[in-house]
Amino acid sequence: MLNEFNYQQILNEVYDETIPYFQDGKVADYIPALAKVNPEQFAMSITLFNGKQYHVGVCDEKFSIQSISKVYTFTKALQLFGTKLYKRVGKEPSGNPFNSLVQLEYEKGIPRNPFINAGAIVVTDALLSYFKNIDKCFNDTLSFIQETSDNETIGFDRNVWFSEYQHGHRNLALANLMKSYNNIDNLVEDVVKTYFKHCSIEMSTKELSRSMLFLANHGIDPINGKEYVTHEQAKRINALMLTCGHYDASGEFAFYVGLPGKSGVGGGIVAIVPKVMSIAVFSPRLNSWGNSLCGTKALEIFAKKTGLSIF
Numbered sequence: 118m119l120n121e122f123n124y125q126q127i128l129n130e131v132y133d134e135t136i137p138y139f140q141d142g143k144v145a146d147y148i149p150a151l152a153k154v155n156p157e158q159f160a161m162s163i164t165l166f167n168g169k170q171y172h173v174g175v176c177d178e179k180f181s182i183q184s185i186s187k188v189y190t191f192t193k194a195l196q197l198f199g200t201k202l203y204k205r206v207g208k209e210p211s212g213n214p215f216n217s218l219v220q221l222e223y224e225k226g227i228p229r230n231p232f233i234n235a236g237a238i239v240v241t242d243a244l245l246s247y248f249k250n251i252d253k254c255f256n257d258t259l260s261f262i263q264e265t266s267d268n269e270t271i272g273f274d275r276n277v278w279f280s281e282y283q284h285g286h287r288n289l290a291l292a293n294l295m296k297s298y299n300n301i302d303n304l305v306e307d308v309v310k311t312y313f314k315h316c317s318i319e320m321s322t323k324e325l326s327r328s329m330l331f332l333a334n335h336g337i338d339p340i341n342g343k344e345y346v347t348h349e350q351a352k353r354i355n356a357l358m359l360t361c362g363h364y365d366a367s368g369e370f371a372f373y374v375g376l377p378g379k380s381g382v383g384g385g386i387v388a389i390v391p392k393v394m395s396i397a398v399f400s401p402r403l404n405s406w407g408n409s410l411c412g413t414k415a416l417e418i419f420a421k422k423t424g425l426s427i428f
């Protein structure tokens with residue numbers, strides 16, 4: 118095992134070796150507000166169990182967490198509903214893009230997993246039924262993120278939220294299709310609005326890597342000692358991150374990085390090294406699957422240099 122002293126050196130090397138890829142990929146532009154983000158940015162942060170952090174790049178820069186919010190909403194839903202949730206959302210990789218509609222019709226409105234859009238929309242519907250109101254529902258997830266990040270200033274970007282709602286035809290289509298199969302209980306517009314609001318939460322890699330530490334420690338935050346989910350639930354979340362966290366590139370991510378991870382079209386990725394650390398990377402240009410191109414590359418280089426992988 119590496120001694121801690123080497124981590125900064127390794128992050129610096131990862132940064133240098135990622136530079137050649139900085140021009141590759143494309144920023145998400147189907148959400149117009151996201152297309153305005155400066156594409157030439159890179160950050161990577163790690164947080165260890167003793168709270169020590171190491172960073173490289175623009176680690177204080179806030180970015181839209183987008184689909185990384187699916188990990189938080191799924192965690193909240195597991196806390197509240199436990200295994201009942203699996204009646205409405207599955208646990209298999211979809212092998213399809215994050216916003217795909219096709220499988221949903223064949224599978225009678227039950228999304229394959231909570232980390233594709235359809236799955237997260239169902240999870241959001243379950244949360245909305247519990248909280249009965251968009252603001253309460255959103256604030257609960259936001260407070261959870263603030264608590265696990267140990268940072269009460271975390272918020273959301275209203276422009277990104279509205280921009281996505283104005284252009285959210287596909288997600289509305291997914292929600293309507295699921296409603297036709299009775300897998301959405303609330304008003305489609307309310308569910309999708311809440312889902313978009315979760316996606317528009319902004320965090321830095323520093324905050325994100327701190328926040329996800331509980332998933333590296335069987336559900337218990339190693340710094341504040343709080344148990345957010347049970348050992349078994351933490352295992353389930355990590356398993357789904359590994360098998361479904363990168364949509365139809367989840368196999369590719371497991372192959373080259375070998376860690377449970379979750380990406381978002383804002384350019385962020387979070388990865389878990391069980392019993393060791395949580396990692397966050399940010400770089401807005403995406404590969405063809407909608408995952409951060411440099412972020413994925415950086416994680417691959419990091420995993421190779423450190424030997425940290427679950428395999």
Ligand SMILES: NC(=O)CC[C@H](N)C(=O)O
Pocket residue numbers: 182183184185215216234281288313316380381382383407
């Ligand atoms: N992959 C993603 O990050 C997708 C999230 C985005 N808000 C959407 O619904 O399309």
